[in-house]
Amino acid sequence: MTGAASHRRAPSSVLFACTTNTVRSPMAAAILRHLHGQRIYVESVGVRAGESDAFAQAIMDEVGLDISRHRPRSFDDLEDTSFDLVVSLSPEAQHRAVELTRTMAIDIEYWHTFDPTAIWGSREQMIAAYRETRDGLMRRIKERFPPAGSPGS
Numbered sequence: 001m002t003g004a005a006s007h008r009r010a011p012s013s014v015l016f017a018c019t020t021n022t023v024r025s026p027m028a029a030a031i032l033r034h035l036h037g038q039r040i041y042v043e044s045v046g047v048r049a050g051e052s053d054a055f056a057q058a059i060m061d062e063v064g065l066d067i068s069r070h071r072p073r074s075f076d077d078l079e080d081t082s083f084d085l086v087v088s089l090s091p092e093a094q095h096r097a098v099e100l101t102r103t104m105a106i107d108i109e110y111w112h113t114f115d116p117t118a119i120w121g122s123r124e125q126m127i128a129a130y131r132e133t134r135d136g137l138m139r140r141i142k143e144r145f146p147p148a149g150s151p152g153s
Contacts, residue, residue, distance in 0.1 A: 016042070
């Protein structure tokens with residue numbers, strides 16, 4: 001993301017959404033919380049709630065972020081829908097975000113994000129796929145929500 005997109009003001013609340021709220025959206029939420037602490041309220045949901053993912057937990061532990069207490073939730077589980085921004089990480093989540101925000105003034109961004117659970121192979125191949133997703137989210141989040149004091153923030 002370049003140009004005007006990288007110079008947008010950081011929202012005060014962000015909802016990350018993916019398909020099952022087990023890998024991509026919890027990773028993204030943990031990264032943004034780590035970078036911005038209490039400055040941005042962050043939640044994550046899925047189109048439906050899946051089961052916790054041990055690979056996602058292990059991959060986030062590698063960078064010092066603990067998502068072991070995360071419990072997958074769906075859009076239907078949201079108690080509050082007053083976010084400044086919804087970031088959809090899967091096509092299904094994008095459709096649901098559009099439905100959610102149809103009558104609300106909430107910005108939506110779609111970030112096509114690879115689903116590492118689609119990879120079948122050796123443990124090493126699967127871990128590499130999860131790392132690729134985590135690292136891609138880290139780059140995108142740092143670019144879109146620069147930490148305070150960095151150029152563009």
